[in-house]
Amino acid sequence: MKGSRQRLLQGSLTQAMLAFAQRLRADKFIITPNHLSDCLRAMDLVGMASRRRFRLMLESLLVSNQEELFRFREHFADFWQDQPLLAQDDAPPKTLLSREGPAAARSITSVQMESAQDDQRETIGAGLEIVKSSMDFSKLRLEDLEQVQSQVLRMARKLGKRLSRRQRSVKRARKLDVRRSLRRGLQHGGEIVAPVFRARRQGRLQIYALVDISGSMAVYGYFFLLFLHSLQKVWPSTQSYVFSTHLTPVSQHLAENDFGRAWNLVLASGANWSGGTDMGESFFDFYRKHLRPASASRAVVIVVSDGWDRGAAGRMGEAMDLIGQHCRRLYWLNPLLSSDKYEPICQGMSQALPHLDYFLPFYNLKTLEDFCHSLEGGGDLGRWSGSRIWAEACEAGQAGTTT
Amino acid sequence: MTEPDSVEAVIQMLAQGGYYCDDDLAMGVFLAIKLGKPLFLEGEPGVGKTEMAKVLAQRLGRRLIRLQCYEGLDISTAVYEWNYAKQLLSLRLAGDAAPGREALEDVFGPEFLLSRPLLDAIRSESQGQRVVLLIDELDRADEEFEAFLLELLSDFQVTIPEMGTVGSDTVPLVILTSNRTREIHDAIKRRCLYHWIDYPSPEKELQIVRAKAPGIDERLARDICQFMNRLRQDDYLKRPGVAESLDWAQALVLLHRDHLDPEVVRQTKSCLFKNRQDLRRFQDGIAGYLGAGALE
Ligand SMILES: Nc1ncnc2c1ncn2[C@@H]1O[C@H](COP(=O)(O)OP(=O)(O)OP(=O)(O)O)[C@@H](O)[C@H]1O
C-alpha cells in the first residue's frame, strides 16, 4: 500500500516540486532539501485533489513571513496553473481503443474485449468475482462481458432505489406552503385545489451526466452509458449527454429498452469521433442550454472523461467554474486515475480541478460502485475528501482493496 | 485522545473547543501534528494566537506548557535552574565542612534541578506524557534567546553541563507566536511551519461572538461584527482584535442592548481603544461604521 503511494510522490511530482522550488529560490525564498522532503511527505498526507489545499499546504511549509506570502501566491498561481506534471504526457495516453472512429467503437463488444491480455487472467486465483470487479473495463474479455454488464445494471438499480428511499424520507418531512397554496387556489376561484409544498433545500437529486466518447474514452464511455441506461429507468429525471467536439443530449436514445440499440443511436447521433475533444465549448453549451438554474441546489453534475482537452486554453476552466457554481455537487470520473503514475494536474484536468467537489477514478466495477456510494451518500459530508479518495484510488488500482 | 487525521478533523476538533478557524490555519495545525514540526503563528494582537494553542492542547488531551517571553528572558527562566538553596542545605546536612567530590556530584542530580518550561516539555515527552509547548510572543524576547531556541528546535535536547543531555524520542507539539513588533530571525522561521492569522471574516467572527458571549441578541451580534469589520479597514495605532470584540459584546450584553446605535457606541468606546489618538479618530468614524448593510 505504501509502495504505490511512494511511487506516486516520486517521479514527476518530485520533479515539478524541484522546479517550483527553483523558481522560489530565484525570488529569494530559502528552500532547503528538508523543506522539499517535508513537502513530499505532506502531499502524501493531504493529497492533491484540492488545489486550494495543495496551495495552503505549500504555503505552510515554504513561506516564512507575511510579505513572502503574497509573492508566494503569485508564483503558485503562475507555476501550478500551466505546469503539466507529466512532461512526457504531451500525447493522450493510448488505450486499447484508439481513435479509429465509430466503426471501431461499435465493434468494441466483439473485437476489443477479446484482446485482453491472457497473462492478466493467469494471476487470477479463486475469487473470480473480485477479479472482475477490479479488472479494467478496457481489458475485459468477451466471455466476461455479460456478467459485468449485469453487475453494472444491478448497481444502477440499487442506486436508484437508494436515491428514492432518501427521497421518501424527505417527502414525509416536507412542509405545506400555505401562502402559495392559497395563491394557487385564487387562480381557481379561491378554492385550494392542491397543496403546494415548500421546496426543500435538498430535494430530489437532478442528475446530469456528461460522458466523453472521444476515441481515447470510448470503452469507458460505453460502460458509463450502460450504467446511465439502467439508471434512467429507475431515476427518470437523469439527463445524459455525450461529448467530443460538441455536446449531444442522448437521454431520448437511452430510453430505448435494448442498450445495444441505444448505443448505436448514440453513435449515430452526430458525435464527432475523429476530432479531438473540445471540452470548453461542450461544457459552455451544457451550462447555457441544459443546466437549469432552478435545479441548482439539487443538481449533481457528473463528467466522465480523461481530461484531454483540445479546446482553447482556459475555456474549460471558465466553464467548469460556472457549472460548479450552479450545482450542488460536481463530480469528475477519470479512467486515468487507475494508474498510480497519473497526476491529476495534467493539461486539461488542471483547469477543472479547482472547481470539482469530487475527483474519482472510473475504470472498473469497483470504482463504479465507489462512485455510487459517494452519490447516494448525499449531503456534503466528505465534500473535501477527494484527496483521500484519490490516494486510495491509486492504491486500489494497485492493491485492489482499501479499508 | 486520537489525533485528527485530516484538515476537516482539525477544524472540527478546534470548534468543539470553542475555537473557530478556516482550513488555512487548520492546515498548519494538521501538518504540525503530522510532521512534528513547530508551528509559527504571526498576527495582530488579539486574533486568537494564544487561544489556539490552549484549545489545541485541551482537545488533544495534552498538557499545555507555556513560556511567556519578555525582554531579558534568560536560560535559567526558560530552561532550567539549580536549586541552590536545596543544594546548600543538603551539603550542610551531610556535615562536611569541605565536601568531597562525591557529595558535590550528588547535589547536581535530578532532584536538585528546577525544570523551567522548555526542559519541562522535553522531560514530559521523555516520560511519555505528550505536551503542547506554547512559546508565546517570541518577538518580545532578546535575540540571544532566539539563538538558543534555534538550537533547541533543531534537536529537542538540552545539555546540562553538570548532568548530561536530556532528550526524548517524541517531540512536543510546539506553537510559537509573535505580534511582529520585530522580525523573528529567518533561521527560526525556516524550521517552522508558518501561518499568518488574519482578522476573522465577519461571518467567522459572528460564530466566535455567539459562542463566547452566550445569550447575546442575534441582531446585536451581527451589528458588532459588521462594525468591527469596517473599523478594521481604517488605520489605527492599535486596531482592535477579536479580544476587543468579545469585551465589547459582553459589555453591551450587560447593558441589555439588542442593537448598536451611536450613543451606546460612544458610551462603550473604551472597550475598543485605549489610547487617546485612536479614540479621537474613532469618534469621527462611528457614523460611517454604523452605516447600513447588515450581515446576512
Ligand atoms: N478563532 C477564534 N475562535 C474563538 N475565540 C477566539 C478566536 N480568535 C480569538 N478568540 C478570542 O479572542 C480572545 C483573544 O485571543 P488571544 O488572546 O488568543 O489573542 P492573541 O492573538 O494571542 O493576542 P495577543 O497577541 O494580544 O496575545 C480570546 O479570548 C479568544 O477567546
Ligand SMILES: [Mg+2]
Ligand atoms: Mg497571545
